[in-house]
Amino acid sequence: MADPIIEVADLSRRFGAFTAVDSVSFQVERGEIFGYLGANGAGKSTTIRMLCGLLEPSSGQARVAGYALPEQATRVKSSIGYMSQKFSLYTDLEVAENLAFFAGAYGLRGARKKARIAYALEVAGLTDRQRVLTRDLPGGIRQRLALASALLHEPPLIFLDEPTAGVDPASRRAFWRLIRQLVRDGTTVFVTTHHLDEAEYCDRVGLMVDGRLVALDTPDGLKRDHVPGTMLSIGGDLAPATLRSVLQGRDGVFDIQPFGRAVHVRLQGPLADPAAMARVLTDAGLTPGEITPTEPTLEDVFLTLAAGSTRQHA
Amino acid sequence: MFGLRRQPAAPEPEPTAGLALEARALVRSFGAVDAVRGMSLALRPGELYGLVGPDGAGKTTTIRMLTGLLVPDSGAAFIAGQRVSPGSSRTLEALGYMPQQYSLYGDLSVHENLWFFGHLFGIDAHAMRARRDRLLEVTRLARFGDRRADALSGGMYKKLALACALLHQPKVLLLDEPTNGVDPVSRRELWDLLHEFLEEGMTIVVATPYMDEAARCQRVGLMHRGRLLAEGGPDELVRAFEHTTLLLHADDRDLLEEALSSQPEVLAVSPHGSAVRVVVRAGRVEAFRASLPAAVTTDTITPEFEDVFLARVADEEAPAAPEAAHG
Numbered sequence: 001m002a003d004p005i006i007e008v009a010d011l012s013r014r015f016g017a018f019t020a021v022d023s024v025s026f027q028v029e030r031g032e033i034f035g036y037l038g039a040n041g042a043g044k045s046t047t048i049r050m051l052c053g054l055l056e057p058s059s060g061q062a063r064v065a066g067y068a069l070p071e072q073a074t075r076v077k078s079s080i081g082y083m084s085q086k087f088s089l090y091t092d093l094e095v096a097e098n099l100a101f102f103a104g105a106y107g108l109r110g111a112r113k114k115a116r117i118a119y120a121l122e123v124a125g126l127t128d129r130q131r132v133l134t135r136d137l138p139g140g141i142r143q144r145l146a147l148a149s150a151l152l153h154e155p156p157l158i159f160l161d162e163p164t165a166g167v168d169p170a171s172r173r174a175f176w177r178l179i180r181q182l183v184r185d186g187t188t189v190f191v192t193t194h195h196l197d198e199a200e201y202c203d204r205v206g207l208m209v210d211g212r213l214v215a216l217d218t219p220d221g222l223k224r225d226h227v228p229g230t231m232l233s234i235g236g237d238l239a240p241a242t243l244r245s246v247l248q249g250r251d252g253v254f255d256i257q258p259f260g261r262a263v264h265v266r267l268q269g270p271l272a273d274p275a276a277m278a279r280v281l282t283d284a285g286l287t288p289g290e291i292t293p294t295e296p297t298l299e300d301v302f303l304t305l306a307a308g309s310t311r312q313h314a
Numbered sequence: 315m316f317g318l319r320r321q322p323a324a325p326e327p328e329p330t331a332g333l334a335l336e337a338r339a340l341v342r343s344f345g346a347v348d349a350v351r352g353m354s355l356a357l358r359p360g361e362l363y364g365l366v367g368p369d370g371a372g373k374t375t376t377i378r379m380l381t382g383l384l385v386p387d388s389g390a391a392f393i394a395g396q397r398v399s400p401g402s403s404r405t406l407e408a409l410g411y412m413p414q415q416y417s418l419y420g421d422l423s424v425h426e427n428l429w430f431f432g433h434l435f436g437i438d439a440h441a442m443r444a445r446r447d448r449l450l451e452v453t454r455l456a457r458f459g460d461r462r463a464d465a466l467s468g469g470m471y472k473k474l475a476l477a478c479a480l481l482h483q484p485k486v487l488l489l490d491e492p493t494n495g496v497d498p499v500s501r502r503e504l505w506d507l508l509h510e511f512l513e514e515g516m517t518i519v520v521a522t523p524y525m526d527e528a529a530r531c532q533r534v535g536l537m538h539r540g541r542l543l544a545e546g547g548p549d550e551l552v553r554a555f556e557h558t559t560l561l562l563h564a565d566d567r568d569l570l571e572e573a574l575s576s577q578p579e580v581l582a583v584s585p586h587g588s589a590v591r592v593v594v595r596a597g598r599v600e601a602f603r604a605s606l607p608a609a610v611t612t613d614t615i616t617p618e619f620e621d622v623f624l625a626r627v628a629d630e631e632a633p634a635a636p637e638a639a640h641g
Contacts, residue, residue, distance in 0.1 A: 039497040040467050139369065165495055168369035168523045170627075173584070177575075194497050197526060201585050220588070235549070241513050258509050260548045261532050299526070302498050 003030045004063075005157050005188045006051060011060035013046050020046040022211035023060065030156075033179065033189045035199045038208030039306055044192045047208070048159055051190070053077045065157050078106070081150035081158035088146040091135035095126050098134055099149055106153035120148035123178065140171025144178060151182070158182070160191040164198065176201050196298040205298070207305050214305050219298055227296040227304055229254060229268030232277055236289025237261050246284045247271075264294065329392035334359040334517035335486050340379050340389035349375040351540035352389070357517050359485070362508070364531030365521040366623065372540040373521040374414060377488050380519070381411050394485045407435070410484035412475050414491045420464035424455055424474055427463055428481065435482035442481075449477040452507055469500025476507065486517045493527065505530060525620035534619075536626055543626045548619045556596045557581060557625050559617040561589050564610045577602070578632075582624035593617070593625045 006028035013021040021043040028034045038044045049055040051064050053073030062069040065079035089098050099117045108116055121127045124145040126137075134142065143163065150158060160179075164172045176198070179189055191202065199205050199219060206216040215226055229252065234243065240258040243265070247253050252269030271277050274291040281288045330336055337355040341348075350372040357363050365373050378384035380391050382398045382405050391398040394408035418427050428449070432442040450456040453473040458466065463474060472492060479487065489508075493501045505527075508518055520531060528534045528548065535545045544551055564570040571590050574583050579598035584591045594602045603612055 039499040040469065169525065170368050176585075177571075180571075194495070194501075195524075196498055218588075239513070240509060258512075259530055262549065297526070299498055299502075303502055306499050 004028060005030045005065055006034075006190065007061075007063045008051070009061045011047070011050065011062055012058050013043075013050060013055065014058045019211050021050070021057075024208075024211075024213045025060075026206055026213060026216055028188060028190060030188055031183060031186060032204065033183055033191065033202045035202030035205040036190065036192045036208065037196070037199055037205060037302060038192075042208040042306075043211040044208055045161065048161055048190070048192065051076075052080060052082055052159060065155075078153065079155055079157065081153070081155040082161070083146050083150040083158065083163055084161035089134050089142065089149065091133070093134055094131050095121070095124075095134060095137070095145060096130035098145065099152065102149040103152050108152060116152045116154070120145075120152055123148040123151065138171075139167050140174065143167055143171065143175055147175070147178065151187075156186070157188045157190065160189060162192055162194060164193065164195065172198065196302055199298045207302060209306050215301070222298065222301045223296045226301045227266070229266050230272040231264055231266045231294045231296055231300070232272065232274060232291055233259065233262045233264055233294045234277070234281070234288055234291050235262045236287055238263060238281075238286055238288060242286065243281075246281065246286065262289075266300070327390040327392075327397065329395045329397065330356065331395075332359075333357060333392070334361070334394060335380065335519065336392040337376070337380060338390045338392075340376065340386045340391060342375055342379060342384065342386050348540055350379070350386075353537075353540070353542065355519075355535065357486075357519070359517050360512065360515050361517050362512050362530075362532045363517075363519045364528040364534040365519060365537055366523070366525065366528035366534055367537030368523060368627070370539075371537040373537055374490055375540075376537070377411075377490050377519070377521055380488055381409060382406070407482065408485045410479035410482070410487040412472075412479045412487075412489045412492055414494065416471075417475050418463040418471070418478065421462060423460050423462055424450075424466070425459045427474060427478055431478040431481050437482060445481055445483070446477075449480060452510065453477050454503070468495045469497060469503070472496055472500070472504060473507075476504070480511070484516070487511065487519070489518065489520045491522055492520060493522070493524070525618075525623055528623075529619045536623055538627055538630055543630060544622075551622050552617050552619055555617050555622050555625070557617075557621075558594050558596065558599045559615050559621050560592050560594060560599070560602075561586060561613045561615050562592060562606070562610050563589050563612075564607075570610065577605075581628040582621060584620075584624075591615075591621075593621045593628075 004027040009025050011021060011024045012019065024047065036044055050057050051062060053069055053076040056070045064076045067075040067079065069076060093101065099120050103113045103117055121130060124141065126145060137145065164175055183189055193199060202219065204216060204218055205222060206213050215222060240263050243263050244256050247256060247265060250271065252271060253265065253267045255266040257264045271280060277291050278288055327338065333356050335355065335357040337353050340350055340353040342350045353376050365376065367373055375384065379386045380398060382400050382402060385400060393405050396402065396404045396408065398405045419430065422430060428446050450459065455470060455473055458470065463471060466474060493504055496504065512518055522528055533547055536543045562570060567585060567588060567590050571583050571585065574580050574592055579595045579602050580592050581595055582593040
């Protein structure tokens with residue numbers, strides 16, 4: 001582990017009898033895009049709030065951007081950027097007013113302030129629209145502006161808390177292109193998301209379940225190690241209920257999911273061979289279409305690991 | 315009738331027999347914005363249909379016209395064999411609708427919201443109790459009956475909204491971006507629920523901006539700028555895809571991606587693990603390969619539904635896509 005910008009060791013946070021974050025340890029390398037995934041209530045936001053110096057840990061250690069938490073929380077706060085889908089911009093202010101407000105809040109003055117605001121306008125693609133009211137901007141552009149305003153003080157590390165919630169796919173792509181531009185310029189990104197396709201953009205992904213970090217690896221590594229068995233896509237417009245009645249309860253069958261006109265069956269053992277599956281279905285009087293193994297997705301990883309969760313997800 | 319000198323009125327449009335939902339050339343504009351420019355849909359009973367497209371494509375406007383909440387400028391819609399018209403109680407009875415935004419009373423509890431919607435549809439107390447209990451059970455909300463709707467998290471709120479839309483046992487269910495802001499565990503639960511109702515014969519339309527979600531539907535319509543660009547089973551659309559998807563391996567994925575996004579023959583670029591996934595216009599693949607730096611290796615891979623969508627939209631938005639390239 002060469003040059004971590006975040007080091008977390010046995011970090012916990014309890015609220016009364018409830019352990020929101022339970023002895024979490026990890027490191028984030030400088031220049032990484034680090035994804036932090038979990039269902040609602042898994043402990044993602046609590047972790048971020050601790051790492052931003054907003055919430056004291058109950059126990060454990062954390063160093064962020066070279067400063068120890070909670071002792072140097074003020075230093076941490078001025079060394080990081082933070083952006084969330086909610087509460088980041090004043091929608092009644094013009095674009096330029098928003099940037100001037102945040103630049104002031106970050107203590108920027110004079111020439112530097114001017115230069116950073118110009119940079120932020122460029123990042124957001126709003127150089128020509130400084131006088132537009134923020135609430136009149138389309139969601140995707142507003143997102144870029146929120147990001148740009150979190151970058152005004154040139155933080156080496158930025159936390160993005162569900163930055164693309166409610167943004168359409170084309171704008172999400174554009175947003176991620178921007179994020180990766182920042183990373184190329186040396187910024188480290190810590191991001192939470194509910195969109196598992198977005199987790200593909202991350203260098204490494206940590207998965208939280210019930211306050212614990214249950215897996216941490218590259219997207220490819222997670223798919224390789226955490227989805228047991230094979231996923232077969234069974235075509236032929238078979239009714240999921242019929243397929244379930246034939247396959248459910250058989251040795252090695254974990255999961256049966258309708259998927260478009262096909263049904264996805266996750267299983268291991270002899271039936272994972274498409275020819276064997278075809279025989280079983282034909283013997284049961286069905287006429288399956290094409291049976292093909294399919295690649296697991298990060299959603300499969302997530303659902304497999306979250307399956308043991310005891311908290312109410314919502 | 316015979317001797318009357320009356321202009322023959324346009325005949326009242328008749329529904330097509332055997333369809334659960336039908337839209338016939340729906341058009342609607344708002345001022346200068348043509349939100350929907352001729353949408354036609356035909357759904358059989360028991361079908362799960364995905365209406366997919368970016369923000370502003372006209373998905374919500376289409377759904378609102380199907381509910382009768384919004385009157386089309388022209389065209390007609392039918393639900394369960396009934397012409398949709400504003401306030402038509404027969405349409406409302408056949409229809410369940412879950413809007414994108416808040417549809418519940420935040421100050422009311424889970425139970426109270428369900429009772430309210432039950433009353434609205436005139437469901438008697440006995441039937442009401444049985445349906446409520448079943449819906450609370452399948453949505454796993456039974457433990458939260460006394461919680462205020464405002465105090466529910468995103469996924470629970472959506473499940474309650476779904477339960478309220480299902481109380482009167484509609485034949486057709488319209489869902490506008492049902493999983494927006496819902497975490498992956500609840501998202502899967504919601505889909506499992508939809509499949510349960512589907513297997514009971516309900517017809518379901520889901521509007522979504524998420525391609526992975528659209529791929530779960532039996533049939534999808536790709537919507538863009540108020541029109542359908544393509545329609546069919548996700549697999550069929552993938553099979554009929556004329557362009558080529560390549561996986562490019564390079565040392566610096568980001569630099570490569572950046573360089574590619576400005577090339578006209580490249581219709582879509584997305585990251586894929588440490589590689590880059592690109593959709594290259596039909597007929598241009600060899601030229602494209604030849605244009606790449608020697609250090610980049612390429613594999614042809616099976617396209618995914620998302621490739622189809624991105625390429626269709628790129629095709630549509632290209633100012634003058636060369637005709638020959640489509641051959």
